[in-house]
Amino acid sequence: MDTINKRIYLCLAHMGGQELQFVKEAFDTNWVVPLGPNVNGFEADLEAFVGENKKVVALSAGTAAVHLALLACGVGAGDEVICQSFTFCASANPITYLGATPVFVDSESETWNMDPQLLEEAINDRIAKTGKKPKAIVPVYLYGMPAKLDEIMAVAAKYDIPVVEDAAEGFGSKFDGRVCGTFGRYGVLSFNGNKMITTSGGGALICQDEAAKTEIMFYATQARESYPYYQHEHIGYNYRLSNICAGIGRGQMLVVDEHIAHHKRLCALYKALLADVKGITLHENPSERYDSNYWLNTILLDSDLAIKGEELAYAEQIQGAVGGAAGVTHQAQTIHTDCEPNRNVEALRMALDRAGVEARPLWKPMHKQPVFADAPAYVNGVSEALFKRGLCLPSGPCVTEDDVRYIVQVIKDSIL
Numbered sequence: 001m002d003t004i005n006k007r008i009y010l011c012l013a014h015m016g017g018q019e020l021q022f023v024k025e026a027f028d029t030n031w032v033v034p035l036g037p038n039v040n041g042f043e044a045d046l047e048a049f050v051g052e053n054k055k056v057v058a059l060s061a062g063t064a065a066v067h068l069a070l071l072a073c074g075v076g077a078g079d080e081v082i083c084q085s086f087t088f089c090a091s092a093n094p095i096t097y098l099g100a101t102p103v104f105v106d107s108e109s110e111t112w113n114m115d116p117q118l119l120e121e122a123i124n125d126r127i128a129k130t131g132k133k134p135k136a137i138v139p140v141y142l143y144g145m146p147a148k149l150d151e152i153m154a155v156a157a158k159y160d161i162p163v164v165e166d167a168a169e170g171f172g173s174k175f176d177g178r179v180c181g182t183f184g185r186y187g188v189l190s191f192n193g194n195k196m197i198t199t200s201g202g203g204a205l206i207c208q209d210e211a212a213k214t215e216i217m218f219y220a221t222q223a224r225e226s227y228p229y230y231q232h233e234h235i236g237y238n239y240r241l242s243n244i245c246a247g248i249g250r251g252q253m254l255v256v257d258e259h260i261a262h263h264k265r266l267c268a269l270y271k272a273l274l275a276d277v278k279g280i281t282l283h284e285n286p287s288e289r290y291d292s293n294y295w296l297n298t299i300l301l302d303s304d305l306a307i308k309g310e311e312l313a314y315a316e317q318i319q320g321a322v323g324g325a326a327g328v329t330h331q332a333q334t335i336h337t338d339c340e341p342n343r344n345v346e347a348l349r350m351a352l353d354r355a356g357v358e359a360r361p362l363w364k365p366m367h368k369q370p371v372f373a374d375a376p377a378y379v380n381g382v383s384e385a386l387f388k389r390g391l392c393l394p395s396g397p398c399v400t401e402d403d404v405r406y407i408v409q410v411i412k413d414s415i416l
Contacts, residue, residue: 008403010358011296011396013198014259019251026243034060034221034240038247045253046189046204049172052182054206055213058241058249059220062168062190062203067094068216068239069164069186069205070136075100079135080126080376084114084166085365086383087140091166092366095138103134104367104377110286112386113147114139120155122378137163141170141180142363143392144196144263144295145283149175149183156184164188168203171196172260174291181206194396196259196295197252199245259397260293266395266404267294273408279305280411283390298362300389301345306416313346339368342388349391351414357407362390 022038031037039058046056059065075081077099083092085104095102105122108115119137127133137156139147156163163184167173170180171189181187187206191199207213218224223236241249252259271282279302285292301307317335341349341361352359364387367377393407 006356008357008394008399008407009396010360010392010394011194012398013193013195013200014255014397015248016251016255016258018254019248022247022250023244026247031243034242036243036246038243038250039241042199042241042246042249042253043204045250046206049253049256050179050182050187050206052179054182054187054208055210056189057205057207057213057216057220058246059203059205059239060241061201061239062166062188062192063090063094064220064237064239065186065188065190065203065205066091066138066164066166067097068219068237069188070094070098070100070138071219072212072215073136073162073164073185075135080130081136081138082119082122082126082134082161083138083366084140084142085367085377085379086112086142086363086386087166087366088168088363089366089369089371090168091138091140092372100135102366102372102375104365104372104375104379106365106367106377106379107142107382107386108148109382109386111145111147111290112142112283112383113145114152115380115382116148116151116155118378118380119152120158122376123155123159123161125378126376133159134161137161137184138166139163140166140168141173143283143298144170144173144293145285146170146173146175146180146290146292149180153183162186165206167206168192168195169295170293171295172256173293176289177291186212191249191252196263196293197249197256199241199249199252202241202245202249204241262397263294263297263395266399266401267297269401269404270297270299270393270408273405274299274411277408277412277415278302279415294395296392297395298390298392300386301342301348301391303342303344303389305344307344307347307351308414308416309351310343310347313343313350314340339364339384339387341390345389345391348411348414352407352410355406355410357410358394360392362387362392
């Protein structure tokens, strides 16, 4: 297979065929603003998908959903919010938008998500040190894997702290047969171009009931009062999803089950093809209670696994963003940081890149990010150890089974 002449991306959006029809209807009816039939229809589709009689608000980004959920939980200046450390920055940044401080909690090794015991330790310590409890808890479903939700929700209930589930990577994942994002007070979804389904860019917030949905929509549409002119008594935000993007989402909802099934098939194939490779471990559901969507399939490399070209790892400074990241990056000032993937992980990433395969390290823990250097953190070493050993492999709907065979062969050929 001549895969080298094409690029195999980590998780690239795939259109199912009906998206154009919904978008065309938006243009034909001139509904191109952040309201209209597609927005209403997309929200209804999402509500049917997540079940539990939940209500959903379609928004411009998953980050906006985190922001509004925290706002609705009463988070403000001087407050603290507990956030999983092992995550993308969008889980933590909105905490700072509200003038609050993130308190990072490390992971447990089975799901890679928030450690429930460390969570309770952090709550008690923050109460002892500040005289008040954190305003919210933000667990994350890393790479689609559900957290230990029964234990996390029990701790949250014990201290009466609302939970905002960051299910941006976990759309369609389930715990004990229940859709992730429906356990807490709010559930965050993302429809970025690399997610399980896409609206090109966008997100949504799962709410407990119609009243909560109405409140979120109020703040998401600039918080207008009911006067015949623009009267504002609260600070609002321009966070609603456009009718055009919602049309893409409606088309994507027609193939969401197919997308999830495809990701799971790729995981099974990676497992089969890597079964005889010593020193590489594929991350899988810890038990039958967990049903990951396997948004990204991830592997861990034993620290003593030798990879060709390790002597070249970190030999040169990276120019620009690794992978398909949009936007711009600042030029790095050094080649190394105080917490980075092992040389064999970077060498394998480079080997895959040369073979036309996009692979990326795991998320660097938030408590090791310079921007959060002063934030309280309760750590056990799990997320740092995983970050040093882990690599994300292509898993999207555009990745074929032949692609997976090619990727695994490149991995095998790279081992000394």
